[in-house]
Amino acid sequence: MTDAAIPTAASLRQTVEARLKKRHAQEMRFRLYGRMAIIVALCFLALLLGRIVTQGYSTFVDYRIAVPVYLDPARIDKADPTGANYDMLVAQSILTKLGEQDDDLGEKSGKVMEIMSNDLGFQLLKMVREDPSLIGKTITVTGPVKSDAALYFKGQIKRSTPQDSRKLDDQQLDWMDKLKASGAVTSGFNVSFLTNSDSTEPEQAGVLGAIVGSAMMLLVTAVLAVPIGVLAATYLEEFAPKNRWTDIIEVNINNLAAVPSIVYGLLGLAVFSNWLAVPRSSPLLGGLVLALMALPTIIIATRSALKAVPPSIREAALGVGASRTQTVFHHVLPLAMPGVMTGAILSLAHALGETAPLLMIGMISFVPGVPEGFTGAATVLPVQVFIWENASERGFHERTAAAIIVLLVFMIIMNLAAILVRRRFERRW
């Protein structure tokens, strides 16, 4: 035994302090890791939303061109107005406006057609068809510029890029600057993005068809999943005897809630589409599949809402002579309703964003209009995002982001509604 082995008060203090310092440093580090984890997660969120907003907001500004077009009787056949080349007429009018002459090969007008949307030609055709007396007059049509031209106005195609590696050449850029300066091209809020449906031309594509399709599909989902889910949950929570069968149903529901959504798509394809012959890519089929998918979550939410209603309510109702069914329908369910509605809205919001099962049942097809009915072909917002993301034209990229913004706005509205219902009606016992 040496003296050194017996710690003096001072050295003990020293070692303890040294160790404490180390332990506190460890504590600080640990806390720092936690903070960093949260900060990293929030950074991801900011990056995700920020990227989508920066990529998509420019869609909501569009550039429209207004041109007076002389409907030359020599070139439009009165008997058959559909035969004329209206795009050419518009292009040449734009050239005249620019003070240029078209060459014999029509090269210049071809170049003009690359910066104006063919929507202008369609508009002319429609007007002439409705009122053939317009032939021989000069009328002004207003329509979007081609998406590449819009990208130039928005600064996404730059003049500094070498001519070969951009879609528009210098002459076209000059023309566009001139048109802009002369006031023929004006910018404004892009209403047509919200009032048009899908199109092969980016500048004419909009989300209206997808919004209507989503709404119809969610309606089917809600009408099926909410009543069935609420009734099933009520039965399991309030009536079911505790036996093997109800145990199986319970385990079953918990497992269904975690089945990958794509498996529901396979189910829909095999059972609803092939076996029951529900029309493919229709809101009805999509709604059926999503209803099955939303069912377990609605059941689970309803059960927890029913559990939160205190037993005293039930006992009081039974005590004054109500039957069990009356107790549940007159007292327990109404009191659980806020929780039920919150759960239902949240699971519908989830269904709104679901894409994978819908791809299985043929919702990926190009649908140019608003869906005709519950059994007609339709597209929905998330699938529209997927379709546009796959498109090669650059103009569709910003539209994809804009469609995502629209989708997120709807989801935020639904989530806010859920929060509002909870805040407004929730009762603490």
Place this chain on the structure above:
Amino acid sequence: MLIWIALTALLLFSAATYMAARRKAVAATGGKPVLLHSLPGYYGSYAALWVGAPAALLILLFAMFGGRMEEALLRADPPAAVQALTAPQQDVFFDDARAIAHGGQPSETIYEGDLKTALDAKAAKAAHLQNLIQYGSVALGALLALAGIMIAYPRIGPQFRARNKVEGWIAGLFIACSVTAILTTAGIVASLVWESWRFFQAVPIHEFLFGMEWNPQIAMRADQYAGTGAFGAVPLFVGTFLIMMIAMLVAAPIGLYSAIYLSEYASPLTRSVVKPLLEILAGVPTVVYGFFAALTVGPIFRSFFNWIGAQLVGGSFDGLGQYLMQVQNQMALVAGAVMGIMLIPFVSSLSDDIINAVPQSLRDGSLAMGATRSETVKKVVLPAALPGIMAALLLAVSRAVGETMIVTMAAGLQAKTTLNPLDTVTTVTVQIVTLLTGDQEFDSPKTLSAFGLGLTLFVVTLMLNIIALRIVQKYREQYD
């Protein structure tokens, strides 16, 4: 259209029955409803249910299965000219007959001679059958409604236990709704197993599970070169595993640390701000993550690795540099990392619940012994919560395996057996989507293989979920 009219008429008729039965019950007591066994409304509902429910069910069933009945009857006795056709041609023939009958768009097949007459005959028959089935269902429904009123109406009297009977109907409805969940599972299992079974007849199951090559190309013509596809799913399993591992490497530490911080350190204010923000991350649709991965993360990662490659080229790591220069957008790392971001809130909220379920007394005991907070977390709380956290991670794995959109948009289509995160891999879900978004022929192994993959996916995720839920349940009992 006819169905809607019939259903509306049925509804009106039931409503009228309700009023009549209610009135009859009240009248039977001589205007003193208090003498009735049940409230007057129950008598009305009883009669209305007998009138409306069976008839409506019948009409709806006919609406659902009428098309199939029509088709079966139509195909019952094919003429000789049609019998001579091959099975797919017969399908087209009958589809055309029905399309002509219902004013639809027939295919562009040209029928001549005997076939043309057969087609016209069948089209006429199809129109006739459709009418027969539609009007027949409505007539049957009307008959059922009348039978219902015959059964229910005479029973109504003061002694009749209408409430109990109506509650019996409601109990039936309850049970039917609960059984929907079972039916869904049965439907999933049945459809997956049935179609997979057909697939495994064409491709042996061991070849599917252990084969090393995935190339589901089926020849258009029988004599085409390399006509048989390869259906070995191992590359897909490896690709799925690789992306899942990358996702978990991102999600597990970030999710766990944020759960620990939120439940052990954060002030109530921070908690109330951060938790909803993380939940936003959970509410973002997966297609949005896919877009983010494909158009933002992919190009960033690629240019980063290309840049590193450019630095290394010519140095002592020339080979590595050359490789990094050629890295593509669609590497496993991109899909995995973005999937990891998606799973962060999932892991964190599940672990948060589990950590909060650890009794406070354990923490108090540890802190009272002089342990620091982090020591308490590491030595007391986490070991106690470990089974629950394992379960949470298993559930996250199951999510990652079944996730579709991110990988469809950001991972590739090339089936490679590699564990290199910079390489392009494909997953089970990507292949299901690609196989089923084109033309679907339900007699080719190419389409059916999607169901084989779906069955594998279903079984794997189901096992993960069952194990995880078991663990959670056991763990809950421990502290309850």
